[in-house]
Amino acid sequence: MDLVIARPEGLYCPPGDFYIDPWRAVERSVITHAHGDHARSGNQHYLAAAPGEGILRSRLGQDINLQTLPYGERLQHHGVTLSFHPAGHVLGSAQVRLEYQGEVWVASGDYKVEPDGTCAPFEPVKCHTFITESTFGLPIYRWQPQAQIFEEINQWWRANIAAGRASVLFCYSFGKAQRILHGIDESLGPILAHGAVEPLNRVYREAGVHLPPTLYAGDFKKNDPIMGQALVIAPPSAGGSSWMRRFGDYSDAFASGWMRLRGTRRRRGVDRGFVLSDHADWPGLLWAIEQTGAERVMVTHGSVAVLVRHLCEQGLDAQGFTTEYGDDEEDLATAVDSGEAAS
Amino acid sequence: MKAFAELYAELDATTSSNAKLAAMQDYFSKAPPEDAAWAVYFLSGGRPRQLVPVKILRDLAVQVCGLSLWLFEESYQAVGDLAETISLVLPESPRSSDEGLAPWVEEKLLPLRGESPEVLAERLPALWAQLDRPSLMLCIKLITGSFRVGVSKLLVTRALASMAGLDSKRVAQRLVGYTDLSHRPTAASYLKLIAAESDDEHAQRGGQPYPFFLAHGLSAPVAQFDALLGPASDWQVEWKWDGIRAQVIKRDDHLWVWSRGEDLVTERFPELHSLAQALPDGTVIDGEIVVWKAPQSVTEDAFDPDAPLQPAVQPFALLQQRIGRKTLGKKILDDAPVVVMAYDLLEWQGEDWRSRPQAERREQLEALIARIHSPVLLPSPIVTGQDWLDLARQREASRSLGVEGMMLKARNALYGVGRTKDMGVWWKWKIDPFSVDAVLIYAQRGHGRRASLYSDYTFAVWDNPPGSRERTLVPFAKAYSGLTDAEMRQVDSIVRKTTVEKFGPVSSVTPTLVFELGFEGIALSKRHKSGIAVRFPRMLRWRQDKSVDEADTLATLQDLLK
Numbered sequence: 044m045d046l047v048i049a050r051p052e053g054l055y056c057p058p059g060d061f062y063i064d065p066w067r068a069v070e071r072s073v074i075t076h077a078h079g080d081h082a083r084s085g086n087q088h089y090l091a092a093a094p095g096e097g098i099l100r101s102r103l104g105q106d107i108n109l110q111t112l113p114y115g116e117r118l119q120h121h122g123v124t125l126s127f128h129p130a131g132h133v134l135g136s137a138q139v140r141l142e143y144q145g146e147v148w149v150a151s152g153d154y155k156v157e158p159d160g161t162c163a164p165f166e167p168v169k170c171h172t173f174i175t176e177s178t179f180g181l182p183i184y185r186w187q188p189q190a191q192i193f194e195e196i197n198q199w200w201r202a203n204i205a206a207g208r209a210s211v212l213f214c215y216s217f218g219k220a221q222r223i224l225h226g227i228d229e230s231l232g233p234i235l236a237h238g239a240v241e242p243l244n245r246v247y248r249e250a251g252v253h254l255p256p257t258l259y260a261g262d263f264k265k266n267d268p269i270m271g272q273a274l275v276i277a278p279p280s281a282g283g284s285s286w287m288r289r290f291g292d293y294s295d296a297f298a299s300g301w302m303r304l305r306g307t308r309r310r311r312g313v314d315r316g317f318v319l320s321d322h323a324d325w326p327g328l329l330w331a332i333e334q335t336g337a338e339r340v341m342v343t344h345g346s347v348a349v350l351v352r353h354l355c356e357q358g359l360d361a362q363g364f365t366t367e368y369g370d371d372e373e374d375l376a377t378a379v380d381s382g383e384a385a386s
Numbered sequence: 387m388k389a390f391a392e393l394y395a396e397l398d399a400t401t402s403s404n405a406k407l408a409a410m411q412d413y414f415s416k417a418p419p420e421d422a423a424w425a426v427y428f429l430s431g432g433r434p435r436q437l438v439p440v441k442i443l444r445d446l447a448v449q450v451c452g453l454s455l456w457l458f459e460e461s462y463q464a465v466g467d468l469a470e471t472i473s474l475v476l477p478e479s480p481r482s483s484d485e486g487l488a489p490w491v492e493e494k495l496l497p498l499r500g501e502s503p504e505v506l507a508e509r510l511p512a513l514w515a516q517l518d519r520p521s522l523m524l525c526i527k528l529i530t531g532s533f534r535v536g537v538s539k540l541l542v543t544r545a546l547a548s549m550a551g552l553d554s555k556r557v558a559q560r561l562v563g564y565t566d567l568s569h570r571p572t573a574a575s576y577l578k579l580i581a582a583e584s585d586d587e588h589a590q591r592g593g594q595p596y597p598f599f600l601a602h603g604l605s606a607p608v609a610q611f612d613a614l615l616g617p618a619s620d621w622q623v624e625w626k627w628d629g630i631r632a633q634v635i636k637r638d639d640h641l642w643v644w645s646r647g648e649d650l651v652t653e654r655f656p657e658l659h660s661l662a663q664a665l666p667d668g669t670v671i672d673g674e675i676v677v678w679k680a681p682q683s684v685t686e687d688a689f690d691p692d693a694p695l696q697p698a699v700q701p702f703a704l705l706q707q708r709i710g711r712k713t714l715g716k717k718i719l720d721d722a723p724v725v726v727m728a729y730d731l732l733e734w735q736g737e738d739w740r741s742r743p744q745a746e747r748r749e750q751l752e753a754l755i756a757r758i759h760s761p762v763l764l765p766s767p768i769v770t771g772q773d774w775l776d777l778a779r780q781r782e783a784s785r786s787l788g789v790e791g792m793m794l795k796a797r798n799a800l801y802g803v804g805r806t807k808d809m810g811v812w813w814k815w816k817i818d819p820f821s822v823d824a825v826l827i828y829a830q831r832g833h834g835r836r837a838s839l840y841s842d843y844t845f846a847v848w849d850n851p852p853g854s855r856e857r858t859l860v861p862f863a864k865a866y867s868g869l870t871d872a873e874m875r876q877v878d879s880i881v882r883k884t885t886v887e888k889f890g891p892v893s894s895v896t897p898t899l900v901f902e903l904g905f906e907g908i909a910l911s912k913r914h915k916s917g918i919a920v921r922f923p924r925m926l927r928w929r930q931d932k933s934v935d936e937a938d939t940l941a942t943l944q945d946l947l948k
Binding site for chain 1: 837
């Protein structure tokens, strides 16, 4: 039997009678990670991987009815054995393994295969059926090793310091921001963070992730000499707002997997685009799918049709799942403009 | 190649003119002259003829990257640029060629032209393997002739001028014709661009034209003209012709005709060759090439069929048909004979007249035209009026006269270089475009900055008036400009929600969107389903206040033809 089916409320496990990352309020929810399109408020009961607790509570409220489970530990519910396994996407992100009457399914939520030091690295889990995302499910998406990207960011920052102007780097405030903070060369200069980024930094630090010291950008006035040296980490929504005025003459950049394409880069209208994503690239998706040993693959949000067709050509039984994660296939590429899409 | 790819990346990454200038100056100051020669060529819009057929290029790329054809196509649809797609799907090369742009272009790329598919299949992958991703994309763009980057010729000129310590007008003049197909950039030709000024430089050599002086658009209401421009009597007013801007050059017993795109078009206009005898050496005339003849069809209200019809300017569409022809047969020459509507004199008796006032140049031009009395060289008539209001009234006749409005040229202005205002100004005072309300029925994803956004639309009007029992939408124009980025995103999301069917990159939609479409000209056409072809269609306004039923009909378009 199918351990997970798509229902109007979300992905549903019939024998266990619970939902995974539901987009409508339900009784029992299992949450893969705390990004807004996966963890929504209003559910009666939440179950999540233990390292994600801090973020989930800070985003959905301290008083949510949340039960947590360490990675790898098993829990029985209505005859279904459930466990969480690292997805390598953001702090606390997990794949959900479900076992029922000898049948094993894994729902991966969002995942990234390159370890980054800010969260437990992706761990392939053997299963019969694998539910995979497909955000970057086209062969044009292939990431460079992150060390190379961080070096590019460092160089850009250094050049800006030499020119005496601030370096404003836009990125998603949960996950990407901390990964960048963790990866860049903190000795280059002071780092300023936007008000949306700072609370998440706190949660990461509390979880034992090393982040360099950050200053709250709001504490500085326009023309403060610190600006000419500083790296500013801000969410995309801050771009073009009056908040930016304090930086005077600055160079701006955007860090996202979508920056791989010249068109999206230019549409963004920033000086630089750094190709850095918290999702698997095309080879990463194919590698992860292969590692699970699954013969059946259910594809969610992203390039669903493309990945399904490709996997079928490889002899797998692949199908699409309609979900409300991310957005429609092509909207994702353009949603970068609104700054809200996972990247 | 690598250095040029880095320059391209820098130019592509910024919207600031100063940053672009700095990047170009940096490149030019470091590059060997033979590389710089090609860089100037490509940056100022030069394009060699296509070196490899796109189909072969695409098939080879698919073969090398090992993807299914459909997967490559899906990738291309997402990227919206063939060269970029290929560079993204081919295996990343660990090496990167440091060899210069000139050896790459001359020894590796240009020799590809005309090679058999077998030879190409051997050579191209070997070339690709030598390039890192940015260089690879650039290389393919050079091969397909699709190299474009956001710098204007003026900016390239400024970069060269400031690096060489020259006046940028001088560099602009030397650059004219640099990108013509007959010219091959060399170290020597580049060094000539940036060489120190010489005394005899004012004496133009051979068929070299002058940089064209370009006009600025004028859209202020006529009531403000006195304040903005001063009295009308300070201005030389002419009709704005809708033809091909050209310079006619007679030197050393030879005639050259250059178009504004800086293409040598002498051979395209054999009827102008008689000017080689008529014009004295050392003459350069600026004007517009237009089709000039008596209208063919006898209108119904012509009472006297024997009365000869006066020759007049004909629609641009007719000229366009002729431009498109490979060979110019007798029929097309009879159907669309051209003349030069002369409006300026840039060189006279071998002397550069550009720094003389407009009025003086005009006077000498008229004297010259009167003297040689050639049927293919007509003076663009001066329009006189008491004041701006009077001129505005006369301008209303533009459409029936077949012109686009008026040109205003300051009587004391010198002849400038490009679109500048420092030597005097030319204004184009155009009439409002034709406009109709049309319905969006197909949308296609765009390219470049608009890749994966539905940004190119096909528009239709109704074939019958409202209330007809049955009526359908007839497509008549495609347009992709005029919307703001925000509007385009909105339209994009509506297109996605209302898509009925997809044909490759094109989606048909349930008609819900009405736009006011503007265009400059309208003509009968056998090639279009609607029987009508419009010129420069673009979106003027999104009519969110109008329903699809309120859109215009084919009859509205036909009325505009009269």
